[in-house]
Amino acid sequence: MNLYTKNFDTYTFFVTLSLISYVLIYNLFHYDPIQGYDGAAHHAYVQNFLNLYIPGKTNQPSSNFTYEFFSPPLPYIFPAFINESCKFLSSSENYLEYCQDLYGFINILFVSLLFISLLLIYLQIIKKLLRNNTLLNPTVLLLIGLFSANYKAISMIRGEVYILFLNSFLIYRLLVLFEMSFRYSKKDIAYFGITIGLLALSRQWAFLLFPAYFIIYFFVQDKFKYIYAKFILSAFFIGFVISGWFYISLFIEYGSFTTFNQDPTSFKLSNQPLSFYIPYSEDVGMVFTKPIRPYFENQFLPILYSDLWGDYWGYFSFTSRSLDVGRNQMAIGDYLARVNIVSLFPTFLLFVGLKNSSKSFSNKLKTNFDLINIYVVFSIAICFFGYLWFQISFPEGNGDTNKATYILQIFHLLGLSAVIYLEKLREQNSKIYRIVIASLLMVFIHNFSAMLSHFPMIDFI
Numbered sequence: 517m518n519l520y521t522k523n524f525d526t527y528t529f530f531v532t533l534s535l536i537s538y539v540l541i542y543n544l545f546h547y548d549p550i551q552g553y554d555g556a557a558h559h560a561y562v563q564n565f566l567n568l569y570i571p572g573k574t575n576q577p578s579s580n581f582t583y584e585f586f587s588p589p590l591p592y593i594f595p596a597f598i599n600e601s602c603k604f605l606s607s608s609e610n611y612l613e614y615c616q617d618l619y620g621f622i623n624i625l626f627v628s629l630l631f632i633s634l635l636l637i638y639l640q641i642i643k644k645l646l647r648n649n650t651l652l653n654p655t656v657l658l659l660i661g662l663f664s665a666n667y668k669a670i671s672m673i674r675g676e677v678y679i680l681f682l683n684s685f686l687i688y689r690l691l692v693l694f695e696m697s698f699r700y701s702k703k704d705i706a707y708f709g710i711t712i713g714l715l716a717l718s719r720q721w722a723f724l725l726f727p728a729y730f731i732i733y734f735f736v737q738d739k740f741k742y743i744y745a746k747f748i749l750s751a752f753f754i755g756f757v758i759s760g761w762f763y764i765s766l767f768i769e770y771g772s773f774t775t776f777n778q779d780p781t782s783f784k785l786s787n788q789p790l791s792f793y794i795p796y797s798e799d800v801g802m803v804f805t806k807p808i809r810p811y812f813e814n815q816f817l818p819i820l821y822s823d824l825w826g827d828y829w830g831y832f833s834f835t836s837r838s839l840d841v842g843r844n845q846m847a848i849g850d851y852l853a854r855v856n857i858v859s860l861f862p863t864f865l866l867f868v869g870l871k872n873s874s875k876s877f878s879n880k881l882k883t884n885f886d887l888i889n890i891y892v893v894f895s896i897a898i899c900f901f902g903y904l905w906f907q908i909s910f911p912e913g914n915g916d917t918n919k920a921t922y923i924l925q926i927f928h929l930l931g932l933s934a935v936i937y938l939e940k941l942r943e944q945n946s947k948i949y950r951i952v953i954a955s956l957l958m959v960f961i962h963n964f965s966a967m968l969s970h971f972p973m974i975d976f977i
Contacts (some may be wrong), residue, residue, distance in 0.1 A: 523891045528654035528953055535960060536635075536661045539967045540628040543671050547969035552672030552831055553919060556593075557584040559616060562673065565589070565596035577769060583777045586770075588762055590717040592673035594626055605849050620673070627670045627677050634677070635660065637684040638932065645885060646939050655938045658956040660931040663863055664855075664966045665824050665920040668832045671969060675719035676924045677882040682715045683725050683925065687888065690729075694884035696973050698736075698743045702757035705747060709754025716759035720774065721923060724902040726752070733888050735882050780909045787911045792816050806849040807856050814915035816907060824920035824927060825859040826852035826966050833970050834872040848970070858959050862934075865952070866927070869934030870896065889936070892929050899926045 530686050549555055560582035567574045567581055569589060578585035596944045602615035638660060639651045660666075671675040689707055693700055715722040729748055736744050781787055795815040802811035807822035808830055822828040833848060873893050876886035903923045910917060918926070942949040 521942065521950065522650075522687055525650075525654050525954070526652050526956060529652040531659040532654055532661065532957065532960065535964065536657060539667055540631070540670070543627060543667055543939070543967075543969045544621065544624050547560070547671040547832070548617070549623065549671065549673045550616070552668070552674070553674065553829070553921070554584060555672065557582045558673040559620075559959055560584070560596045561587065561592050562599055562619065563612075564614070565592055566600070579770075579777070586720075586766065586775050586777060588675065588717040588719060588759070590714060591673065591678055591719070595623040595673060598622050623673060624671055630677055630681050631666065633948060634681045634684050637681070637688055638935075641684065641688050641691060641888075641932070642935055642939065644688075644695070645888060645925070646936070648939070651933075653939075654953055654957075655935045656931075658953065658960060659862060659865065659934050659938075660928055662859075662960055662963065663824055663920075663924070663927055663931075664826055664833075664963065665924055666929070667967045667969075668827070668923055669921045672695070672921075674921065676721070676921055678718040679715060679722045679725070679925055680928055682711050682718065683722070684928075686711050686715070686729075687891070690891070691884065691888060693747070694887055698740045698747070700743075700747055705750045706754065708751035710748070710758060712752055712755030713758025716755060717762060721899070721903075721925065724899040725895050725925060727898050728891045731894050732887055732891055737882070764907070776910065781911065783905065783909050786906065788816075789814070792907075792915075803853075804857050805853050807852050808849045810914070814913060814918075816904070816915070816918060817913050819918045820920055822856060823918070825963065826855045829919060833966055833968065852966060855963050858962050861955060861959060865934045865937070865956075866930040869932075869937040870930055872937040872940070873933040878914050889933070892933050896926055896929050896933075899923060899929075906916060916964050 523662060550559060552558065561568070561584050564581035568585070596619075598616050598619035602618050603611060606614060608614040636651075638656045639653055642648065642653055642656060643651055667975075686708065689704070689711070693704065712726070715725070729752075731750070733741060733745055735955050766775050767773045785793075792814055793816065794814060795818050797812065797815070799811045800815065800818060803818045803822060807818075807826055807828055809828060812818045819828055827833040827848075833852075870893065873889040875895075876882070876889035879886050882890070900923075903926070907915075907918060912918075938949065938952065941952065
Protein backbone atom coordinates (compact mmCIF):
# COMPACT_ATOMS: atom_id res chain seq x y z
CA MET A 517 0.00 0.00 0.00
CA ASN A 518 1.51 3.35 -1.00
CA LEU A 519 1.65 6.27 1.44
CA TYR A 520 -1.01 8.28 -0.44
CA THR A 521 -3.54 5.45 -0.23
CA LYS A 522 -2.68 4.86 3.44
CA ASN A 523 -3.30 8.52 4.31
CA PHE A 524 -6.49 8.52 2.24
CA ASP A 525 -7.74 5.47 4.16
CA THR A 526 -6.87 7.02 7.52
CA TYR A 527 -8.72 10.27 6.80
CA THR A 528 -11.73 8.43 5.39
CA PHE A 529 -11.80 6.09 8.40
CA PHE A 530 -12.00 8.92 10.91
CA VAL A 531 -14.54 10.90 8.87
CA THR A 532 -16.80 7.85 8.65
CA LEU A 533 -16.29 6.99 12.33
CA SER A 534 -17.28 10.55 13.23
CA LEU A 535 -20.46 10.27 11.15
CA ILE A 536 -21.42 6.96 12.75
CA SER A 537 -20.70 8.32 16.22
CA TYR A 538 -22.88 11.37 15.54
CA VAL A 539 -25.75 9.15 14.38
CA LEU A 540 -25.53 7.00 17.51
CA ILE A 541 -25.38 10.01 19.87
CA TYR A 542 -28.18 11.85 18.04
CA ASN A 543 -30.51 8.86 18.12
CA LEU A 544 -29.72 8.29 21.78
CA PHE A 545 -31.35 11.62 22.56
CA HIS A 546 -34.07 11.60 19.89
CA TYR A 547 -35.67 8.17 19.89
CA ASP A 548 -38.01 6.47 22.31
CA PRO A 549 -38.07 2.66 21.84
CA ILE A 550 -41.84 2.66 22.38
CA GLN A 551 -42.05 3.95 18.79
CA GLY A 552 -40.37 0.79 17.44
CA TYR A 553 -41.75 -2.35 15.84
CA ASP A 554 -44.17 -3.87 18.38
CA GLY A 555 -42.74 -1.38 20.85
CA ALA A 556 -45.49 -1.82 23.45
CA ALA A 557 -45.01 -5.60 23.44
CA HIS A 558 -41.24 -5.33 23.93
CA HIS A 559 -41.77 -2.89 26.81
CA ALA A 560 -44.30 -5.29 28.32
CA TYR A 561 -41.63 -8.02 28.11
CA VAL A 562 -39.17 -5.84 30.03
CA GLN A 563 -41.71 -4.76 32.63
CA ASN A 564 -42.94 -8.33 33.22
CA PHE A 565 -39.53 -9.98 33.03
CA LEU A 566 -39.70 -11.24 36.62
CA ASN A 567 -43.19 -12.64 36.05
CA LEU A 568 -41.91 -14.46 32.97
CA TYR A 569 -38.81 -16.02 34.49
CA ILE A 570 -39.06 -16.31 38.28
CA PRO A 571 -40.56 -19.73 39.08
CA GLY A 572 -43.77 -19.58 41.06
CA LYS A 573 -44.23 -15.81 40.73
CA THR A 574 -47.36 -16.28 38.61
CA ASN A 575 -49.50 -19.07 37.23
CA GLN A 576 -50.47 -17.18 34.09
CA PRO A 577 -49.11 -18.17 30.67
CA SER A 578 -46.34 -15.93 29.35
CA SER A 579 -48.53 -14.90 26.40
CA ASN A 580 -50.77 -13.02 28.88
CA PHE A 581 -47.94 -10.62 29.64
CA THR A 582 -46.65 -9.86 26.13
CA TYR A 583 -47.27 -11.12 22.61
CA GLU A 584 -43.47 -11.24 22.23
CA PHE A 585 -43.48 -14.14 24.71
CA PHE A 586 -41.77 -16.40 22.14
CA SER A 587 -38.68 -14.16 21.96
CA PRO A 588 -35.60 -15.36 23.88
CA PRO A 589 -34.68 -13.34 27.00
CA LEU A 590 -31.12 -12.08 26.44
CA PRO A 591 -31.95 -8.65 24.91
CA TYR A 592 -34.38 -7.93 27.77
CA ILE A 593 -32.14 -8.78 30.73
CA PHE A 594 -30.25 -5.48 30.82
CA PRO A 595 -33.27 -3.14 30.42
CA ALA A 596 -35.21 -5.29 32.92
CA PHE A 597 -32.39 -4.89 35.47
CA ILE A 598 -32.43 -1.11 34.94
CA ASN A 599 -36.22 -1.06 35.24
CA GLU A 600 -36.32 -3.04 38.49
CA SER A 601 -33.50 -0.95 40.00
CA CYS A 602 -35.28 2.23 38.96
CA LYS A 603 -38.60 1.16 40.49
CA PHE A 604 -36.83 0.32 43.74
CA LEU A 605 -34.90 3.61 43.93
CA SER A 606 -37.24 6.09 42.24
CA SER A 607 -39.20 8.65 44.25
CA SER A 608 -41.12 9.91 41.20
CA GLU A 609 -44.91 9.80 41.39
CA ASN A 610 -45.00 8.59 37.79
CA TYR A 611 -42.22 6.09 38.42
CA LEU A 612 -43.48 3.55 35.85
CA GLU A 613 -43.29 6.09 33.02
CA TYR A 614 -40.03 7.54 34.32
CA CYS A 615 -38.41 4.10 34.56
CA GLN A 616 -39.60 3.19 31.06
CA ASP A 617 -37.92 6.30 29.66
CA LEU A 618 -34.79 5.62 31.71
CA TYR A 619 -34.26 1.98 30.69
CA GLY A 620 -35.14 2.84 27.08
CA PHE A 621 -32.43 5.52 27.04
CA ILE A 622 -29.79 3.40 28.78
CA ASN A 623 -30.56 0.41 26.58
CA ILE A 624 -29.94 2.47 23.42
CA LEU A 625 -26.62 3.58 24.93
CA PHE A 626 -25.66 -0.01 25.77
CA VAL A 627 -26.60 -1.39 22.33
CA SER A 628 -24.78 1.52 20.64
CA LEU A 629 -21.61 0.49 22.48
CA LEU A 630 -22.28 -3.09 21.43
CA PHE A 631 -22.47 -1.91 17.81
CA ILE A 632 -19.15 -0.05 18.07
CA SER A 633 -17.60 -3.21 19.56
CA LEU A 634 -19.06 -5.18 16.65
CA LEU A 635 -17.34 -2.90 14.14
CA LEU A 636 -14.04 -3.32 16.03
CA ILE A 637 -14.36 -7.11 15.79
CA TYR A 638 -15.02 -6.83 12.04
CA LEU A 639 -11.87 -4.73 11.73
CA GLN A 640 -9.92 -7.43 13.58
CA ILE A 641 -11.38 -10.13 11.33
CA ILE A 642 -10.36 -8.30 8.16
CA LYS A 643 -6.91 -7.57 9.57
CA LYS A 644 -6.37 -11.26 10.39
CA LEU A 645 -8.02 -12.59 7.25
CA LEU A 646 -6.11 -10.41 4.80
CA ARG A 647 -2.99 -9.90 6.94
CA ASN A 648 -3.30 -6.12 6.91
CA ASN A 649 -1.13 -4.15 9.29
CA THR A 650 -3.76 -1.57 10.30
CA LEU A 651 -7.17 -1.46 11.94
CA LEU A 652 -7.98 1.92 10.36
CA ASN A 653 -9.89 0.33 7.52
CA PRO A 654 -12.63 2.57 6.06
CA THR A 655 -14.22 -0.17 3.96
CA VAL A 656 -15.68 -1.87 7.06
CA LEU A 657 -17.25 1.34 8.37
CA LEU A 658 -18.49 2.49 4.96
CA LEU A 659 -20.07 -0.75 3.83
CA ILE A 660 -21.46 -2.10 7.11
CA GLY A 661 -22.17 1.24 8.79
CA LEU A 662 -24.13 2.39 5.74
CA PHE A 663 -27.26 0.30 6.38
CA SER A 664 -29.98 2.51 7.82
CA ALA A 665 -31.54 -0.64 9.31
CA ASN A 666 -28.58 -0.80 11.73
CA TYR A 667 -29.77 2.27 13.55
CA LYS A 668 -33.36 1.10 13.83
CA ALA A 669 -32.16 -2.15 15.42
CA ILE A 670 -29.93 -0.20 17.83
CA SER A 671 -32.66 2.22 18.89
CA MET A 672 -35.41 -0.32 19.50
CA ILE A 673 -35.53 -3.01 22.19
CA ARG A 674 -34.56 -5.92 19.96
CA GLY A 675 -32.10 -8.81 19.75
CA GLU A 676 -30.62 -8.34 16.27
CA VAL A 677 -27.53 -6.37 17.35
CA TYR A 678 -26.81 -9.11 19.91
CA ILE A 679 -26.89 -11.64 17.06
CA LEU A 680 -24.52 -9.54 14.96
CA PHE A 681 -22.09 -8.98 17.81
CA LEU A 682 -22.02 -12.59 19.01
CA ASN A 683 -21.71 -14.05 15.52
CA SER A 684 -18.86 -11.68 14.67
CA PHE A 685 -17.09 -13.04 17.76
CA LEU A 686 -17.74 -16.61 16.54
CA ILE A 687 -16.27 -15.83 13.13
CA TYR A 688 -13.23 -14.30 14.82
CA ARG A 689 -12.77 -17.35 17.05
CA LEU A 690 -13.22 -19.64 14.04
CA LEU A 691 -10.48 -17.77 12.24
CA VAL A 692 -8.22 -18.14 15.28
CA LEU A 693 -8.94 -21.89 15.26
CA PHE A 694 -7.94 -22.13 11.60
CA GLU A 695 -4.75 -20.14 12.24
CA MET A 696 -3.80 -22.58 15.03
CA SER A 697 -4.20 -25.48 12.56
CA PHE A 698 -7.20 -26.71 14.57
CA ARG A 699 -5.20 -27.05 17.78
CA TYR A 700 -7.57 -25.98 20.50
CA SER A 701 -8.00 -26.11 24.25
CA LYS A 702 -11.04 -26.53 26.48
CA LYS A 703 -11.07 -22.75 26.81
CA ASP A 704 -11.58 -22.42 23.03
CA ILE A 705 -14.52 -24.84 23.16
CA ALA A 706 -15.97 -22.86 26.08
CA TYR A 707 -15.66 -19.54 24.20
CA PHE A 708 -17.41 -20.98 21.18
CA GLY A 709 -20.04 -22.92 23.13
CA ILE A 710 -21.04 -20.07 25.44
CA THR A 711 -21.33 -17.71 22.48
CA ILE A 712 -23.55 -20.19 20.61
CA GLY A 713 -25.77 -20.47 23.69
CA LEU A 714 -26.07 -16.69 23.97
CA LEU A 715 -26.85 -16.45 20.26
CA ALA A 716 -29.70 -18.91 20.67
CA LEU A 717 -30.99 -16.79 23.56
CA SER A 718 -30.87 -13.59 21.50
CA ARG A 719 -33.48 -14.24 18.82
CA GLN A 720 -34.58 -17.25 16.78
CA TRP A 721 -33.09 -15.82 13.57
CA ALA A 722 -29.68 -16.76 15.01
CA PHE A 723 -30.41 -20.44 14.32
CA LEU A 724 -30.08 -19.73 10.59
CA LEU A 725 -26.40 -18.96 11.19
CA PHE A 726 -25.62 -22.33 12.78
CA PRO A 727 -25.81 -24.81 9.84
CA ALA A 728 -22.86 -23.28 7.99
CA TYR A 729 -20.56 -24.05 10.94
CA PHE A 730 -21.31 -27.73 10.33
CA ILE A 731 -21.13 -27.43 6.53
CA ILE A 732 -17.53 -26.20 6.81
CA TYR A 733 -16.64 -29.74 7.92
CA PHE A 734 -16.95 -30.93 4.31
CA PHE A 735 -14.40 -28.37 3.12
CA VAL A 736 -11.61 -28.65 5.68
CA GLN A 737 -8.64 -30.85 4.82
CA ASP A 738 -9.17 -34.55 5.56
CA LYS A 739 -6.49 -34.61 8.27
CA PHE A 740 -8.44 -31.96 10.23
CA LYS A 741 -11.97 -33.27 9.74
CA TYR A 742 -12.16 -35.35 12.92
CA ILE A 743 -10.61 -32.57 15.03
CA TYR A 744 -13.02 -29.98 13.64
CA ALA A 745 -16.05 -32.27 14.08
CA LYS A 746 -15.10 -32.93 17.71
CA PHE A 747 -14.63 -29.21 18.34
CA ILE A 748 -17.87 -28.05 16.74
CA LEU A 749 -20.03 -30.80 18.28
CA SER A 750 -18.61 -30.09 21.74
CA ALA A 751 -19.21 -26.37 21.35
CA PHE A 752 -22.79 -26.81 20.16
CA PHE A 753 -23.48 -29.20 23.04
CA ILE A 754 -22.45 -26.44 25.46
CA GLY A 755 -24.64 -24.02 23.51
CA PHE A 756 -27.60 -26.39 23.87
CA VAL A 757 -27.04 -26.74 27.62
CA ILE A 758 -27.03 -22.94 28.00
CA SER A 759 -30.05 -22.17 25.80
CA GLY A 760 -32.09 -25.37 25.61
CA TRP A 761 -34.16 -24.59 28.72
CA PHE A 762 -35.91 -21.70 26.97
CA TYR A 763 -37.02 -23.72 23.97
CA ILE A 764 -37.99 -26.70 26.11
CA SER A 765 -40.17 -24.36 28.20
CA LEU A 766 -41.87 -23.12 25.01
CA PHE A 767 -42.55 -26.71 24.02
CA ILE A 768 -43.98 -27.58 27.43
CA GLU A 769 -46.22 -24.50 27.51
CA TYR A 770 -47.22 -24.20 23.84
CA GLY A 771 -46.41 -27.56 22.24
CA SER A 772 -43.71 -26.22 19.90
CA PHE A 773 -40.02 -25.35 20.19
CA THR A 774 -40.56 -22.58 17.64
CA THR A 775 -43.90 -21.17 18.69
CA PHE A 776 -44.92 -17.76 17.34
CA ASN A 777 -47.73 -15.30 18.01
CA GLN A 778 -49.42 -16.35 14.76
CA ASP A 779 -50.56 -19.76 13.63
CA PRO A 780 -48.45 -21.06 10.71
CA THR A 781 -49.98 -22.34 7.52
CA SER A 782 -48.65 -25.35 5.68
CA PHE A 783 -45.77 -24.30 3.46
CA LYS A 784 -47.06 -23.64 -0.06
CA LEU A 785 -45.76 -21.12 -2.55
CA SER A 786 -49.40 -20.25 -3.23
CA ASN A 787 -49.63 -18.80 0.29
CA GLN A 788 -48.27 -15.63 -1.26
CA PRO A 789 -49.48 -13.97 -4.48
CA LEU A 790 -47.27 -13.88 -7.56
CA SER A 791 -46.53 -10.19 -6.93
CA PHE A 792 -44.80 -11.18 -3.68
CA TYR A 793 -42.16 -13.10 -5.64
CA ILE A 794 -42.07 -11.09 -8.88
CA PRO A 795 -42.89 -7.40 -8.42
CA TYR A 796 -44.93 -6.35 -11.43
CA SER A 797 -47.73 -4.14 -10.10
CA GLU A 798 -48.20 -0.56 -11.24
CA ASP A 799 -46.69 0.91 -8.07
CA VAL A 800 -43.43 -1.08 -8.10
CA GLY A 801 -41.76 1.99 -9.61
CA MET A 802 -42.47 3.75 -6.31
CA VAL A 803 -39.32 2.04 -4.98
CA PHE A 804 -37.44 4.92 -6.58
CA THR A 805 -40.11 7.61 -6.27
CA LYS A 806 -41.94 7.10 -2.93
CA PRO A 807 -40.55 4.05 -1.05
CA ILE A 808 -42.88 4.17 1.94
CA ARG A 809 -45.97 2.21 2.82
CA PRO A 810 -48.58 1.52 1.54
CA TYR A 811 -46.87 1.49 -1.89
CA PHE A 812 -45.78 -1.87 -3.40
CA GLU A 813 -47.60 -3.63 -0.58
CA ASN A 814 -46.41 -7.18 0.27
CA GLN A 815 -43.75 -7.27 -2.47
CA PHE A 816 -40.83 -9.08 -0.90
CA LEU A 817 -37.67 -7.62 -2.44
CA PRO A 818 -38.88 -4.02 -2.96
CA ILE A 819 -39.90 -3.74 0.70
CA LEU A 820 -36.72 -5.42 1.95
CA TYR A 821 -34.55 -3.11 -0.14
CA SER A 822 -36.46 0.03 0.90
CA ASP A 823 -36.36 -0.93 4.57
CA LEU A 824 -32.64 -1.69 4.48
CA TRP A 825 -31.54 1.67 3.11
CA GLY A 826 -34.47 3.82 4.22
CA ASP A 827 -37.53 3.48 6.40
CA TYR A 828 -40.32 1.81 4.42
CA TRP A 829 -42.52 1.09 7.45
CA GLY A 830 -42.09 4.52 9.00
CA TYR A 831 -41.17 3.66 12.57
CA PHE A 832 -37.99 5.71 12.63
CA SER A 833 -37.39 8.62 10.31
CA PHE A 834 -40.72 10.07 9.26
CA THR A 835 -43.88 9.06 11.02
CA SER A 836 -45.55 8.75 14.39
CA ARG A 837 -48.12 6.36 15.77
CA SER A 838 -50.71 8.33 13.76
CA LEU A 839 -49.85 6.59 10.51
CA ASP A 840 -52.70 8.28 8.65
CA VAL A 841 -51.23 11.70 9.47
CA GLY A 842 -47.54 10.95 9.68
CA ARG A 843 -44.62 13.26 10.31
CA ASN A 844 -43.33 14.93 7.13
CA GLN A 845 -44.27 11.71 5.37
CA MET A 846 -44.45 12.95 1.78
CA ALA A 847 -41.32 15.10 1.92
CA ILE A 848 -39.32 12.34 3.57
CA GLY A 849 -40.70 9.93 0.98
CA ASP A 850 -39.09 11.99 -1.79
CA TYR A 851 -35.78 11.97 0.05
CA LEU A 852 -35.93 8.23 0.69
CA ALA A 853 -36.49 7.74 -3.04
CA ARG A 854 -33.12 9.38 -3.66
CA VAL A 855 -31.64 7.22 -0.90
CA ASN A 856 -32.82 4.11 -2.74
CA ILE A 857 -31.36 5.37 -6.01
CA VAL A 858 -27.86 6.18 -4.72
CA SER A 859 -27.87 2.96 -2.67
CA LEU A 860 -27.87 0.96 -5.88
CA PHE A 861 -24.10 1.51 -5.91
CA PRO A 862 -23.31 -0.13 -2.53
CA THR A 863 -25.91 -2.82 -3.32
CA PHE A 864 -23.96 -3.63 -6.48
CA LEU A 865 -20.78 -3.89 -4.41
CA LEU A 866 -22.48 -6.31 -2.00
CA PHE A 867 -23.28 -8.70 -4.83
CA VAL A 868 -19.85 -8.29 -6.42
CA GLY A 869 -18.37 -9.21 -3.04
CA LEU A 870 -20.64 -12.26 -2.78
CA LYS A 871 -19.56 -13.40 -6.24
CA ASN A 872 -15.91 -12.88 -5.31
CA SER A 873 -16.29 -14.89 -2.09
CA SER A 874 -17.95 -17.71 -4.05
CA LYS A 875 -14.70 -18.25 -5.94
CA SER A 876 -13.33 -19.95 -2.83
CA PHE A 877 -15.41 -23.03 -3.66
CA SER A 878 -13.30 -23.68 -6.75
CA ASN A 879 -9.97 -23.73 -4.91
CA LYS A 880 -8.88 -27.33 -4.49
CA LEU A 881 -6.86 -26.80 -1.30
CA LYS A 882 -8.97 -24.62 0.98
CA THR A 883 -7.05 -21.99 2.93
CA ASN A 884 -8.27 -20.19 6.07
CA PHE A 885 -9.39 -17.39 3.79
CA ASP A 886 -11.43 -19.82 1.67
CA LEU A 887 -13.09 -21.47 4.67
CA ILE A 888 -14.28 -18.13 6.05
CA ASN A 889 -15.59 -17.17 2.61
CA ILE A 890 -17.44 -20.49 2.38
CA TYR A 891 -19.00 -19.91 5.79
CA VAL A 892 -20.13 -16.43 4.73
CA VAL A 893 -21.66 -17.60 1.44
CA PHE A 894 -23.54 -20.53 3.00
CA SER A 895 -24.81 -18.39 5.87
CA ILE A 896 -26.11 -15.73 3.49
CA ALA A 897 -27.95 -18.36 1.44
CA ILE A 898 -29.41 -20.21 4.45
CA CYS A 899 -30.50 -17.00 6.18
CA PHE A 900 -32.12 -15.64 3.03
CA PHE A 901 -34.07 -18.77 2.16
CA GLY A 902 -34.93 -19.38 5.80
CA TYR A 903 -36.38 -15.88 5.99
CA LEU A 904 -38.25 -16.43 2.73
CA TRP A 905 -39.67 -19.67 4.15
CA PHE A 906 -40.91 -17.68 7.16
CA GLN A 907 -42.56 -15.10 4.92
CA ILE A 908 -44.39 -17.84 3.03
CA SER A 909 -45.35 -19.82 6.14
CA PHE A 910 -46.69 -16.76 7.98
CA PRO A 911 -48.22 -14.69 5.18
CA GLU A 912 -49.36 -11.16 5.93
CA GLY A 913 -51.59 -9.30 3.53
CA ASN A 914 -49.48 -6.14 3.70
CA GLY A 915 -46.13 -7.89 4.26
CA ASP A 916 -45.90 -6.61 7.84
CA THR A 917 -43.32 -9.24 8.89
CA ASN A 918 -40.97 -8.22 6.06
CA LYS A 919 -38.47 -5.91 7.77
CA ALA A 920 -34.76 -5.67 6.97
CA THR A 921 -34.04 -5.23 10.68
CA TYR A 922 -35.22 -8.78 11.35
CA ILE A 923 -32.59 -10.34 9.10
CA LEU A 924 -29.80 -7.78 9.39
CA GLN A 925 -27.26 -10.60 9.65
CA ILE A 926 -27.61 -11.27 5.91
CA PHE A 927 -26.54 -7.75 5.03
CA HIS A 928 -23.63 -7.71 7.47
CA LEU A 929 -22.31 -10.91 5.94
CA LEU A 930 -22.76 -9.44 2.47
CA GLY A 931 -20.91 -6.38 3.74
CA LEU A 932 -18.01 -8.53 4.92
CA SER A 933 -17.75 -10.20 1.52
CA ALA A 934 -17.75 -6.76 -0.15
CA VAL A 935 -15.03 -5.55 2.24
CA ILE A 936 -12.88 -8.53 1.27
CA TYR A 937 -13.41 -7.68 -2.41
CA LEU A 938 -12.46 -4.02 -1.92
CA GLU A 939 -9.36 -4.98 0.04
CA LYS A 940 -8.23 -7.07 -2.93
CA LEU A 941 -9.09 -4.18 -5.25
CA ARG A 942 -6.89 -1.90 -3.16
CA GLU A 943 -3.87 -4.12 -3.92
CA GLN A 944 -4.72 -4.49 -7.60
CA ASN A 945 -5.63 -0.91 -8.51
CA SER A 946 -5.33 1.73 -5.79
CA LYS A 947 -6.72 4.51 -8.02
CA ILE A 948 -10.01 2.72 -8.72
CA TYR A 949 -10.15 1.70 -5.06
CA ARG A 950 -9.95 5.34 -3.94
CA ILE A 951 -12.69 6.31 -6.41
CA VAL A 952 -14.95 3.57 -5.01
CA ILE A 953 -14.25 4.59 -1.41
CA ALA A 954 -14.85 8.28 -2.17
CA SER A 955 -18.14 7.32 -3.86
CA LEU A 956 -19.21 5.27 -0.85
CA LEU A 957 -18.44 8.20 1.44
CA MET A 958 -20.63 10.47 -0.70
CA VAL A 959 -23.45 7.91 -0.52
CA PHE A 960 -23.00 7.78 3.25
CA ILE A 961 -23.26 11.57 3.50
CA HIS A 962 -26.33 11.64 1.22
CA ASN A 963 -28.06 8.88 3.23
CA PHE A 964 -27.10 10.42 6.56
CA SER A 965 -30.56 11.75 7.39
CA ALA A 966 -32.15 8.34 6.80
CA MET A 967 -30.07 7.06 9.74
CA LEU A 968 -31.39 9.74 12.11
CA SER A 969 -34.56 9.54 14.16
CA HIS A 970 -37.01 12.37 13.47
CA PHE A 971 -38.91 11.75 16.68
CA PRO A 972 -38.91 14.19 19.61
CA MET A 973 -36.66 13.75 22.62
CA ILE A 974 -37.73 11.24 25.24
CA ASP A 975 -39.34 12.86 28.25
CA PHE A 976 -36.88 12.45 31.09
CA ILE A 977 -33.90 14.11 29.32
